[in-house]
Amino acid sequence: MLMLKEIIAEQARLAKAAALKLVAIDTETKNAALLAMAEALEKNSAEILKANAEDVSAAKEKGTRLNFIDRLTLTQDRIAAIAEGVRQTAKLPDPIGKEDFHTTRPNGLKIRRVRVPLGVIGIIYEARPNVTVDAAALCLKSGNACILRGGSEAIKTNKILVNILNAAATSAGIPEHAIEFLKVTDRDAIVTLCRMRKLVDVIIPRGGAGLIMRVVENSTVPVIETGTGVCHIYVDKSADFGIALPVILNAKTSRPSVCNALETLLVHKDIAEDFLPKVAKLLTENKVELRGDELSRKICPEMNAATEEDWSTEYNDLILSIKVVEDLDAAIAHINKYNTQHSDAIITRDADAAKKFQTMVDAATVYVNASTRFTDGFEFGFGAEIGISNQKLHARGPMGLEALTTMKYLIDGEGQTR
DSSP states (O other): OHHHHHHHHHHHHHHHHHHHHHTTOOHHHHHHHHHHHHHHHHHTHHHHHHHHHHHHHHHHHTTOOHHHHHHHOOOHHHHHHHHHHHHHHHHSOOOTTOEEEEEEOTTSOEEEEEEEEOOEEEEEEOSOHHHHHHHHHHHHHTTOEEEEEOOGGGHHHHHHHHHHHHHHHHHTTOOTTSEEEOOOOOTHHHHHHHTOTTTOOEEEEESOHHHHHHHHHHOSSOBOOBOOOOEEEEEOTTOOHHHHHHHHHHHHHSOTTSTTSEEEEEEETTTHHHHHHHHHHHHHHTTOEEEEOHHHHHHOTTSEEOOGGGGGOOOOSSEEEEEEESSHHHHHHHHHHHOOSSEEEEEOSOHHHHHHHHHHOOSSEEEESSOGGGOSTTTTTSOSOSOEEOSSSSOOEEOOSGGGEEEEEEEEOSSOOO
């Protein structure tokens, strides 16, 4: 344990030193580094895919779930998309130095508030190699050093990615050690990193509920929770079925392993007998297992029975729980009881119902007549995202560049005393 602590502490010290240099790096240098990183990813895609194939093969041998394999797997197209995310980050305005408040006091003091980096950000995540790149790019553009701790399942892929990113970034003028990667796969490394309070400024966990709770419960470093997604769609009595059906299909099946995928469908009782058979047929044709409450199963007996546990479960799989609700208020109450404050949606033609739903549902993102799958930094125009925060302090929803900054007050005087 002592050796592990010393290894991680040394990496944290190096990252801290790099962070102090990054503060002074200009936007042009950061953008040049990002473009070099994107180009290097595409240029070295064969090497990345080779390492990733080894990680995927090992995961399959262990009997890892298919949705986990999907998150782990890289393809040529996915690498191209990751590289494009880095390029989009380079195009975004630099938040550092942005002034969002200024005043001149009666005594002549001129006070400004500007955005500054957080410092050293520790990012702990599971088998999603794209996070390695997204995190490094966003941290670099926002002037932060990062310490990455990916899951052991992606260790070979992540090592290659970090080597490629570091070489490209430093060649473009970024300080060495701005991107640190914990190569140790010991689970104790997570807790050790989370207790480097004097060296690490923020910890951001990305993954399942177990990982997030372990970080939150063990960290002495401030944590920004990025969340599990028990996401809902409520089909109101005035819903247009032509909108509802494709939106539900997209939200559940386009990529069921991600946190913005639909997990629970709520249907107003007045349309249940007409709507449920249609949506059940559509979803079962697309290999979705349906778990319904008692009223849903009376209409569609082929559904499996939903349990109390289903309402709070993030399946990350082709499974959907379905419940018939009395009205809009009942839908809102159910969502606020069981959701994870991530992404929820209403399908309705009633403007008043839409407004009430968006006002009353407690979530980071609330949709009207659209799929929850849009909860994503790239889709929101933020470029690559560091994660989707479902907490209420500091940042909420897709976390782009500004979410990785804090504020500093700059005061200019002429000898004023108090």
